[in-house]
Structure formats: structure tokens, C-alpha cells
Amino acid sequence: xxxxxxFSYNILSLKCAILAARLVIVAELWIGLGLLSNVWKRFVxxxxxxxxxxxxxxxxxxxxxxxxxxxxxxxxxLEMNPLQSILKNALxxxxxxxxxxxxxxxxxxxxFVWLPVLLAPLVTVFILSAPDNWLFGPSEEVYNKEELQKAxxxxxxxxxxxxxxxxxxxxxxxxxxxxxxxxxxxLTYICNRxxxxxxxxxxxxxxxxxxxxxxxxDSNSFLYPGYLIRSMTFALITYGQRPIVFLMEDGExxxxxxxxxxxEEQIVDFLTDED
Numbered sequence: 316x317x318x319x320x321x322f323s324y325n326i327l328s329l330k331c332a333i334l335a336a337r338l339v340i341v342a343e344l345w346i347g348l349g350l351l352s353n354v355w356k357r358f359v360x361x362x363x364x365x366x367x368x369x370x371x372x373x374x375x376x377x378x379x380x381x382x383x384x385x386x387x388x389x390x391x392x393l394e395m396n397p398l399q400s401i402l403k404n405a406l407x408x409x410x411x412x413x414x415x416x417x418x419x420x421x422x423x424x425x426x427f428v429w430l431p432v433l434l435a436p437l438v439t440v441f442i443l444s445a446p447d448n449w450l451f452g453p454s455e456e457v458y459n460k461e462e463l464q465k466a467x468x469x470x471x472x473x474x475x476x477x478x479x480x481x482x483x484x485x486x487x488x489x490x491x492x493x494x495x496x497x498x499x500x501x502l503t504y505i506c507n508r509x510x511x512x513x514x515x516x517x518x519x520x521x522x523x524x525x526x527x528x529x530x531x532x533d534s535n536s537f538l539y540p541g542y543l544i545r546s547m548t549f550a551l552i553t554y555g556q557r558p559i560v561f562l563m564e565d566g567e568x569x570x571x572x573x574x575x576x577x578x579e580e581q582i583v584d585f586l587t588d589e590d
Contacts, residue, residue, distance in 0.1 A: 317387040319500050325508040329501065329579040333446045342366065344436035353417075354424060360415045367411065371404040451576035456559050458571065462551040467566055472548055475527060476517065479566035482586055486518045487549060488558045498558040498574035502582075509583045517542065521549035 317340075322332035346366060349359030374386060378397040385394035395403065465471050467478040478485070486502065488495035499518075506513060520530060522543035530541035553559050560572040562585050570581065 316497075319497065319504070320384070320387045322501070322504050322508075325504065328508075329505065329577070330446075330448050333448060337440050337444060337446065341437050341440050344440070345433060348432060348436070350414075354429070356417075360411065363411055364408070364415075367404055367408050371401055371408075374398075374401045374404070447575040448578075451573075456571035456573055457554060457556065458559060458561075458568075459552050459554060460568070462548075463561075463568070464566070466548055466552060472527065472544065476542070478517070478563060482515060482562070482564045484516045484582065484586065485561040485563055486516070486558060487553045487560075488518055488520060490520065492557060494574040495558040498560060498572075498577060501574070501577045501579075502560070505577075505579050505582055509579075509587075511583065511586055515586055519544050519549060521546040 318333045318336035321327060321336050322329055327335055343366070346359060346363050349355060350363065370388075374397040377386070378401070383396050385396065386400050388395070388400060466473040467476075468474060469479075484502070486498065488499060502516065505511070506516060518530070518541035520541060520543050522528065523546060528543040530543055556573075558574050560577065561568050562570040562582065564585075569585065572578070
């Protein structure tokens with residue numbers, strides 16, 4: 316979730332945000348090891364001071380622009396809004412200022428000692444939480460092509476949406492599904508960051524009603540134009556898999572995604588290419 320928080324500021328691309336989030340964690344681990352070992356004390360203390368100051372200034376910016384969501388610095392264990400995180404950082408800065416005057420150990424490890432110690436956090440983070448774009452490239456998700464074509468045909472259930480013409484992004488999701496929420500957040504930030512036309516994003520949510528019902532956005536629904544469709548139609552097209560995202564041109568599916576392999580550049584190119 317930290318990578319999505321970084322991505323939500325629309326400063327970095329999705330791929331860069333995924334990488335930056337992990338490098339921040341690696342840097343924190345390096346600083347933690349330095350503080351525990353008390354080696355290179357002046358350098359480590361300076362890095363700690365700079366990082367805490369940088370995080371605090373960033374949280375101040377988040378508070379100024381009205382963000383109230385957690386920065387995910389403690390993960391899901393403890394959620395804090397920017398003001399609470401600033402207070403936490405202020406206390407840490409006071410502790411750091413006291414620790415900076417502690418007497419350093421008189422120990423200078425050789426390179427063959429500190430190099431593996433520095434590499435360990437880097438390797439551990441990227442193994443335990445490998446970037447999605449390293450593990451999952453665009454792939455052909457399993458879905459029922461015949462049922463999708465039947466639904467968007469002139470006599471089909473989805474015919475009023477004219478999905479057989481032009482380019483569209485279709486997302487089959489269910490409320491309460493954490494993977495669907497993650498896919499929705501990625502697509503939301505991609506759209507906002509690249510100023511894409513929200514009319515090209517269409518969400519489908521299963522319901523018992525046999526008629527397409529437009530879904531009005533509220534705190535419990537999804538961002539883009541959404542429609543309730545029959546649960547049977549949803550299940551027949553997706554085989555019950557969700558989320559599943561389609562890039563569709565003139566009724567033909569060009570690319571499919573699940574929640575982890577969503578590709579920002581590919582989506583933007585597809586929806587903005589005029590050829």
C-alpha cells in the first residue's frame with residue numbers, strides 16, 4: 316500500500332513509485348542498522364536527521380493540500396494522518412538530538428564486514444516484496460470471450476453502452492474485494508496523473524437486477540462510470556475472477572490485466588493514441 320500512497324501524489328509513474336517505495340524502506344533499514352551498531356556515527360546521525368526532516372516537510376505538504384489518509388509509514392499496524400505523523404517525527408527528532416551526543420564505539424569494521432550487512436536489507440526487501448512490474452508483465456487473463464461478445468452485441472445486455480465501438484477500459488470488480496480496491500486505486504491515479512477521459516473507464520459490479528443500472532459514485536463505490544449488471548453475466552464473462560481489466564477496441568479485447576500487472580504506459584498509450 317505504501318507504493319500506492321507514493322503514486323497517489325501524481326509525481327512519479329507507477330513503475331517509479333513501485334521502485335521508490337522499496338528503496339525508501341531499504342534506506343530506513345540501512346539507517347536502522349547504523350543506529351544499532353553505532354558505527355560511522357556522525358554520518359548515520361546526519362542521514363537520520365535529513366531523512367526525518369525530509370519526511371516531516373513532506374507530511375507538512377500533505378497536510379497543507381488537505382490529505383488526511385495515512386502515509387503508511389507503519390503499514391496497516393498503525394494508521395496515522397499527516398498531523399499525527401508530524402508529531403511522531405518531532406518526538407523522534409528530539410530523541411535523535413539527544414543520541415547524537417552519545418559517545419561512539421571505537422570500532423571500524425573492514426569492507427568484508429559492512430558490505431554484506433549493507434547488501435542484506437536491499438536483497439531482503441526486493442525478495443520479500445518484489446516489484447509487481449518485475450514479476451508480472453501484461454498477460455492474457457482467462458475469461459469467456461464468447462459471453463463477452465454476446466453481452467456487447469447489439470442484442471446483448473451491455474449493448475446500450477456501445478462498447479463495440481471505440482476504445483474503452485472495462486473493469487470487472489466487486490465492492491469489499493481488497494484486490495479490486497487496489498486495482499481501482501491504481502486506475503484512479505493513472506487517470507488523474509495523465510488526465511485521461513473518465514468516460515472511457517467503465518466498471519461492472521455484479522447485482523441481481525437483470526437490467527443495467529448506472530452506479531452513482533459515493534464513498535462505497537468506484538470512481539469511474541459504473542454499472543450494476545446481473546451476477547450471472549458477471550460470472551459467465553469472468554469465470555468469477557475479479558478484478559479483471561480489459562483494454563477493448565471496437566469490441567475486440569487487446570489486453571487484459573489483474574490487479575498486480577496493470578501497466579500505466581500501456582493504458583495511456585492505448586487510450587490516447589489517435590491512430
